Amino acid sequence: MEIVDMTDEYAADIVTWRYPAPYDCYDLVDTDPEFFTDPRNGYVALVDKGELIGYRVFGRDGRVPGGEYDESALDTGGGLRPELTGRGLGRQAIAAGLEYGAARFRPMAFRVTVAGLNIRAQQVVQGLGFVPTRTFNATTDGCGFVIMTRRQP
Template structure:
C-alpha cells in the first residue's frame, strides 16, 4: 500500500494534460492554460528522467518533476489529481514525495515555487517544513503572475 513512483509515461502525460482540469482560480494549473508548458510536458525528451507519476492502488493521482539545481539542492514541481485536492490528503501526498526525493537523491535542500494566490498550498508546504525565501514574477498563462519561493532543509539530525 502507499504511493508508488515511476517515470511518467506518455499516456499518463496526455491524461494529465488533457483531462485534469481544476476548479475556479486553480484552473491556473491546467496544463492547457499555457501552450509552452503543455508542449514541454508532453515532450518525452524534455521530461527525460525527471518527471515521475505517482500512483496509489494503480490509479494515477499525481506527478512530481525533479530538477537538481546543484550538488545539494533538488527543485520540485508537483501536481495532484484535481478531484483529490482540498480533501485533506495533501500532507500524506507531499510527505510521500519528500520521502521519495530524500531516498532517491539525498539532497540537503528541497526548493519549489508556488503561485502566490495558492494559500492552501503555501500552508501545506509550511506545515511540511518549507519556509518562504523570496518571491518573483513570471510570465505564464498569457500574463505575469506572482510566485513565492520556498525551501526545506534537511533536518539537523540527518546532517
C-alpha cells in the same frame, strides 16, 4: 501512495486535467504528453492502488521564469488529480514525493515555487517544514510567486 515511472498512458491522462479557477494556471492542457515521459524533464507519477492520482517533478521544470535560483536546493513541484484536491490528500502526496526525491537525489535542500494566491499549497508545504525565502513576479504573466525551501537532515 507511491511514486512510479511516468508512462505514456499516465502522461496522456495528465494533459486532460483541468483545475477550477484560480488554480487553472496549473493546467497542462497545452503540453505535449511526450514532455512528461522524457526522463530529462524529471516527471514521475503518483499512484494509489495502481490508479494515477497525481504527478511530481524534480529539477528545473519546478522553476518559474523570473525567480532567482541556484544549485543549493533541488526544485520540486507537482499536482494532484483535480477531483482529488481540497480533500486533505496533498500533504501525503507531497511527502511521498519528498521521500522519493530524498532517496533518489540526496539533495541538501528542497525548493518549491508556489503561486502567491495558492494559499492551500503554501499551507501544505509549510506543514512539511518549508519556509518562505523570497517572493517575485513571473516574467511571463506578472503573477506573484513565493519560493520556499526545506533543508534536508
